[in-house]
Amino acid sequence: xxxxxxxxxxxxxxxxxxxxxDCVYETRDTTYYLFWYKQPPSGELVFLIRRNxxxxxxxxxxxxxxxxxxxxxxxxxxxxASQVVDSAVYFCALILTTDSWGKxxxxxxxxxxxxx
Amino acid sequence: xxVVSQHPSRVICKSGTSVKIECRSLDFxxxxxxxxxxxxxxxxxxxxxxxxxxxxxxxxxxxxxxFLINHASLTLSTLTVTxxxxxxxxxxxxxxxDGKLPDEKLFFGSGTQLSVL
Numbered sequence: 001x002x003x004x005x006x007x008x009x010x011x012x013x014x015x016x017x018x019x020x021x022d023c024v025y026e027t028r029d030t031t032y033y034l035f036w037y038k039q040p041p042s043g044e045l046v047f048l049i050r051r052n053x054x055x056x057x058x059x060x061x062x063x064x065x066x067x068x069x070x071x072x073x074x075x076x077x078x079x080x081a082s083q084v085v086d087s088a089v090y091f092c093a094l095i096l097t098t099d100s101w102g103k104x105x106x107x108x109x110x111x112x113x114x115x116x
Numbered sequence: 117x118x119v120v121s122q123h124p125s126r127v128i129c130k131s132g133t134s135v136k137i138e139c140r141s142l143d144f145x146x147x148x149x150x151x152x153x154x155x156x157x158x159x160x161x162x163x164x165x166x167x168x169x170x171x172x173x174x175x176x177x178x179x180x181x182x183f184l185i186n187h188a189s190l191t192l193s194t195l196t197v198t199x200x201x202x203x204x205x206x207x208x209x210x211x212x213x214d215g216k217l218p219d220e221k222l223f224f225g226s227g228t229q230l231s232v233l
Contacts, residue, residue, distance in 0.1 A: 043229070044224055100165075108158065
């Protein structure tokens with residue numbers, strides 16, 4: 001079975017600080033996808049990124065960046081120069097490429113609080 | 117982009133009544149939709165997979181008679197919480213895949229906060 005661990009329950013930062021969210025996963029399969037979702041107070045889960053297990057290239061999208069390291073089974077997420085609008089719960093998730101969407105395994109989530 | 121609409125966003129009901137939650141895919145057809153339950157400060161737990169035109173597939177421990185799922189069309193799935201009790205109070209979220217290969221995405225509704233008095 002797959003498992004996703006987000007050890008940080010809550011992170012509080014002051015605006016403009018950087019914040020890194022940790023995600024460690026467990027799977028015996030070699031082909032899988034990793035995701036990050038954002039859940040603002042409104043409740044909707046917003047898709048941020050999907051990573052294929054074969055693609056370890058790090059990615060940057062605006063103030064967001066992701067560090068995927070298969071050697072440590074980690075897929076960490078960094079928000080640079082945080083803003084109040086970044087306050088949300090962030091979920092890391094994993095699914096095997098052979099599984100249906102119903103098998104998407106979420107981590108427990110990390111609450112990010114950005115104060116002005 | 118693709119959008120999943122969930123309604124209502126919040127509902128308060130009396131114990132013993134039934135509540136229906138709707139999940140619609142607005143600009144794509146979804147043969148499969150998913151229903152999750154989320155407790156405060158917790159992750160999403162899959163409750164069931166809703167299949168258009170057939171019976172839903174429930175996860176272990178989820179009461180089929182308590183949580184009725186109907187997926188009558190390719191754009192609508194409904195979750196009915198029957199004879200709701202305070203312990204059913206939770207945040208319910210639906211999702212649907214747009215099925216667009218090779219970059220298929222899963223989209224989530226905005227959730228429904230159910231409070232049973």
